[in-house]
Amino acid sequence: MNMTILxxxxxxxxxxxxxGSVALILGFYLPVRGSGQDIADxxxxxxxxxxxxxxxxxxxxxxxIPEMGQGPRTVDTMxxxxxxxxxxxTIRVEQAPVIPETYQNLHTGGSGGTxxxxxxxxxxxxxxxxxxxxxxxxxxxxxxxxxxxENSTVVHVPSRRRVSYGKLVEVxxxxxxxxxxxxxxxxxxxxxxxGKPMPRVDVPSKTDGSxxxxxxxxxxxMLFAVVARCPHFGGxxxxxxxxxxxxxxGVRAVFPIAPLGFLPKLERNINVLGGVAVVADSTWAAMxxxxxxxxxxxxxxxxxxxxxxxRKQMQEAASGxxxxxxxxxxxxxxxxxxxxxxxxxxxxxxxxxxATMEPMNTTMHVREDGIEVWSPAQNGAKLQEEIALxxxxxxxxxxxxxxxxxxxxxxxxxxxxxAEAWQVAQKMKQPVQLLWTREDxxxxxxxxxYSYHRMSGCLDAQGSIVAWSHRxxxxxxxxxxxxxxxxxxxxxxxxxxxxxADVLPYIAFNFRLDYAPVHCAVPxxxxxxxxxxxxxxxMECFIDELAHAAGHDPYEFRMNLLREDRKLPWVMWxxxxxxxxxxxxxxxxxxxxxxxxxxxxxxxxxxxxACCCSFRSYLAHVxxxxxxxxxxxxxxRIVSAxxxxxxxxxxxxxxxxxxxINYALTPVLNGEITIKDGAVExxxxxxxxxxxxxxxxxxxxxxxxxxxxxxxxxxxxxxxxAPAVANAIFAATGKRIRRLPIDPxxxxxxxxxxS
Amino acid sequence: MTNIAITVNEESHRIDxxxxxxxxxxxxxxxxxxxxxxxxxxxxCGACTVHLDGEARRSCQTPVGSIxxxxxxxxxxxSPDRSHPVQRAWIAEQVPQCGYCQSGxxxxxxxxxxxxxxxxRVQIDEAMTGNICRCATYxxxxxxxxxxxxxxxx
Numbered sequence: 001m002n003m004t005i006l007x008x009x010x011x012x013x014x015x016x017x018x019x020g021s022v023a024l025i026l027g028f029y030l031p032v033r034g035s036g037q038d039i040a041d042x043x044x045x046x047x048x049x050x051x052x053x054x055x056x057x058x059x060x061x062x063x064x065i066p067e068m069g070q071g072p073r074t075v076d077t078m079x080x081x082x083x084x085x086x087x088x089x090t091i092r093v094e095q096a097p098v099i100p101e102t103y104q105n106l107h108t109g110g111s112g113g114t115x116x117x118x119x120x121x122x123x124x125x126x127x128x129x130x131x132x133x134x135x136x137x138x139x140x141x142x143x144x145x146x147x148x149x150e151n152s153t154v155v156h157v158p159s160r161r162r163v164s165y166g167k168l169v170e171v172x173x174x175x176x177x178x179x180x181x182x183x184x185x186x187x188x189x190x191x192x193x194x195g196k197p198m199p200r201v202d203v204p205s206k207t208d209g210s211x212x213x214x215x216x217x218x219x220x221x222m223l224f225a226v227v228a229r230c231p232h233f234g235g236x237x238x239x240x241x242x243x244x245x246x247x248x249x250g251v252r253a254v255f256p257i258a259p260l261g262f263l264p265k266l267e268r269n270i271n272v273l274g275g276v277a278v279v280a281d282s283t284w285a286a287m288x289x290x291x292x293x294x295x296x297x298x299x300x301x302x303x304x305x306x307x308x309x310x311r312k313q314m315q316e317a318a319s320g321x322x323x324x325x326x327x328x329x330x331x332x333x334x335x336x337x338x339x340x341x342x343x344x345x346x347x348x349x350x351x352x353x354x355a356t357m358e359p360m361n362t363t364m365h366v367r368e369d370g371i372e373v374w375s376p377a378q379n380g381a382k383l384q385e386e387i388a389l390x391x392x393x394x395x396x397x398x399x400x401x402x403x404x405x406x407x408x409x410x411x412x413x414x415x416x417x418x419a420e421a422w423q424v425a426q427k428m429k430q431p432v433q434l435l436w437t438r439e440d441x442x443x444x445x446x447x448x449x450y451s452y453h454r455m456s457g458c459l460d461a462q463g464s465i466v467a468w469s470h471r472x473x474x475x476x477x478x479x480x481x482x483x484x485x486x487x488x489x490x491x492x493x494x495x496x497x498x499x500x501a502d503v504l505p506y507i508a509f510n511f512r513l514d515y516a517p518v519h520c521a522v523p524x525x526x527x528x529x530x531x532x533x534x535x536x537x538x539m540e541c542f543i544d545e546l547a548h549a550a551g552h553d554p555y556e557f558r559m560n561l562l563r564e565d566r567k568l569p570w571v572m573w574x575x576x577x578x579x580x581x582x583x584x585x586x587x588x589x590x591x592x593x594x595x596x597x598x599x600x601x602x603x604x605x606x607x608x609x610a611c612c613c614s615f616r617s618y619l620a621h622v623x624x625x626x627x628x629x630x631x632x633x634x635x636x637r638i639v640s641a642x643x644x645x646x647x648x649x650x651x652x653x654x655x656x657x658x659x660x661i662n663y664a665l666t667p668v669l670n671g672e673i674t675i676k677d678g679a680v681e682x683x684x685x686x687x688x689x690x691x692x693x694x695x696x697x698x699x700x701x702x703x704x705x706x707x708x709x710x711x712x713x714x715x716x717x718x719x720x721x722a723p724a725v726a727n728a729i730f731a732a733t734g735k736r737i738r739r740l741p742i743d744p745x746x747x748x749x750x751x752x753x754x755s
Numbered sequence: 756m757t758n759i760a761i762t763v764n765e766e767s768h769r770i771d772x773x774x775x776x777x778x779x780x781x782x783x784x785x786x787x788x789x790x791x792x793x794x795x796x797x798x799x800c801g802a803c804t805v806h807l808d809g810e811a812r813r814s815c816q817t818p819v820g821s822i823x824x825x826x827x828x829x830x831x832x833x834s835p836d837r838s839h840p841v842q843r844a845w846i847a848e849q850v851p852q853c854g855y856c857q858s859g860x861x862x863x864x865x866x867x868x869x870x871x872x873x874x875x876r877v878q879i880d881e882a883m884t885g886n887i888c889r890c891a892t893y894x895x896x897x898x899x900x901x902x903x904x905x906x907x908x909x
Contacts, residue, residue: 206857438794
């Protein structure tokens with residue numbers, strides 16, 4: 001699912017992705033011979049850093065992107081095996097080691113995983129294939145043109161001779177590797193794997209308990225630790241009494257750890273909170289020790305922050321002067337003054353937690369000669385750099401093992417938990433696993449921004465949009481991480497708040513988008529689909545409101561305003577491929593047709609539609625809901641249409657869409673993080689209520705045939721979900737949902753007035 | 756500390772821990788059986804589900820001293836070779852994404868199906884609602900349970 005934006009600059013990342021093959025391939029190739037013991041061993045054919053073939057015909061593929069559930073180990077291997085013409089059944093997949101000079105893709109963000117591997121994984125597979133073809137031709141003394149690769153063998157077509165890749169290992173190992181630009185890639189019509197639903201390579205180990213997540217790392221002599229952190233953001237321990245904790249059997253050490261803020265060499269605030277560490281022989285003993293600590297907290301300067309006051313600030317920011325005007329086409333403000341058919345609406349979306357099932361953790365062993373790290377991280381290379389910077393060791397002396405991640409949704413891109421593990425481990429000189437309890441994880445997350453939207457629009461007599469004005473107010477992400485100097489630029493502050501609101505696919509004669517930040521101490525960062533998750537809600541609900549005001553069917557209204565084929569460049573991220581109204585329209589149409597849009601429904605039921613282009617893919621959802629008399633909402637089914645370019649593994653695409661739809665239902669139905677006294681009020685799954693089976697709708701995903709570079713799928717299903725449901729509720733009840741999560745009381749049928 | 760005898764996956768162990776230690780941490784930290792997961796520590800998410808004499812139990816809420824002679828089965832002991840019908844159905848329906856909660860899901864589903872071999876959709880939803888999956892593989896879990904019970908998945 002490859003979620004969230006890169007840590008420093010999404011634009012930079014997208015540039016890399018767009019030029020993927022060139023940028024990545026250049027630095028990629030390990031010398032084929034002459035260095036390293038594997039290379040000297042002619043019993044292993046190692047054409048490049050991603051493939052090893054042994055004489056028993058065993059193929060090992062190294063994939064880089066962290067496996068967080070989104071399936072890169074399978075998808076990347078499919079792309080490589082397609083070009084290698086490998087027998088799928090003989091392939092073993094390994095996580096590539098953290099050697100950033102060789103492996104430049106040890107991270108994922110912006111739903112860019114599949115796209116970032118699309119060129120080089122196919123190229124390295126093709127490179128190996130060409131070498132094996134040359135080896136077979138040499139072995140037989142025939143022309144290479146008569147040889148064909150298939151199913152881990154080379155066939156000489158004229159003589160029908162066949163040899164397995166394993167038998168070509170020695171000969172192929174002696175060959176020079178062709179340049180990646182010289183190896184041909186297959187035509188899509190010849191694909192055998194790409195585009196076929198393939199079972200995931202990691203699924204079997206995830207059904208018998210053998211899959212190893214970060215929390216499952218076991219090292220001889222290891223200890224277990226938890227940290228007590230101040231619940232109030234910006235607070236710290238004033239004093240503490242460790243005697244009770246030290247009396248707990250199994251507790252080995254109790255000590256304070258310092259907060260860590262801006263690291264100049266890393267050019268970012270790593271946001272380590274500091275606190276009191278308790279280290280013990282077992283996780284349970286560490287937890288009991290922490291419970292026995294007596295800590296007097298200094299609540300710090302933000303202890304008066306409350307959701308209520310934040311909300312007021314949001315409302316003020318939504319109506320006051322903007323700090324940044326992103327789009328000003330025509331004069332929307334003037335047009336809004338003149339027109340009679342004016343529609344205005346405010347939308348509000350609170351903080352959300354990532355709440356990955358595996359809470360944050362990292363295991364670390366600080367030795368004299370180096371540091372070894374096991375971490376469920378979303379960016380292995382940056383983690384190595386961070387620990388090297390903190391410890392003062394050269395990066396080469398920091399060995400990082402990227403474990404499976406028990407979900408991420410953006411959370412594991414953060415710097416805080418590995419740095420904290422380093423603080424604890426360097427004190428102990430023994431391997432230590434630092435575990436965040438569920439409460440730690442929920443109260444010290446980096447939450448999805450709180451946002452507030454003022455939407456104004458007006459229509460002419462024909463139902464065309466004369467003006468569209470969108471004010472985004474939010475608690476911006478960048479201020480959590482960046483240097484004060486960078487934050488002087490209002491555009492930079494707004495840079496991860498306006499995505500998706502900066503292009504209006506629907507024809508509007510005047511269009512304005514502007515921004516006002518609200519500052520607060522609650523940490524925020526990239527949450528599955530980032531700002532698209534709230535901007536698409538405001539936009540796709542508002543277009544529905546305009547359709548209603550115009551007296552049109554919401555689907556027909558959209559299609560009419562999308563009638564022209566246009567390519568619309570993004571304002572905030574101009575390097576992203578432009579939004580194509582043709583593709584936007586096509587998924588809307590498919591979702592409408594497949595859902596039976598327009599067919600009658602029982603009373604109390606309603607259908608709603610919404611669409612969004614994000615992370616280079618297009619998704620439209622139709623939601624069907626029923627609303628009970630007391631206002632209880634049931635989301636019954638979601639019909640989804642996907643255009644993600646080449647769907648490398650269609651079953652994986654389907655799984656990501658299903659996951660995103662369900663994930664996005666939590667903020668719609670129940671999920672909300674609220675603040676009191678500068679601290680998060682929710683601490684576990686009782687307070688933060690995530691979607692469970694009984695509320696999971698039927699989901700049907702339709703994938704449009706597509707070609708070219710694969711679009712993102714990890715996050716793309718999230719943005720259109722909430723507006724589709726809200727619009728369906730309007731269709732069922734005539735009542736608008738403008739704040740999430742839904743308040744059922746606002747939907748309850750009002751009793752008839754006494755006569 | 757007390758010396759406690761427990762039987763896990765048909766193997767007997769004697770362990771030296773306080774009797775109020777949750778079974779979850781005995782499995783993970785003392786016995787190294789890490790297939791059983793920590794999710795919430797409050798019995799709210801189901802990631803730590805194991806069987807006690809075939810009944811689904813939240814191991815984070817089960818003091819090890821309370822188990823006595825009851826036989827404990829963890830995900831590692833459900834079958835020697837992923838051949839349990841629920842495991843086979845999970846693979847066939849390609850349920851797991853991140854996979855972290857799936858040990859608990861599978862253990863809960865296996866105990867449920869043992870008692871309710873032909874569940875309705877409503878029964879499945881009710882039975883599985885205590886197990887959270889943040890990748891939200893719920894639709895596939897539903898199908899896999901139907902498959903494991905011999906019903907045609909829809």
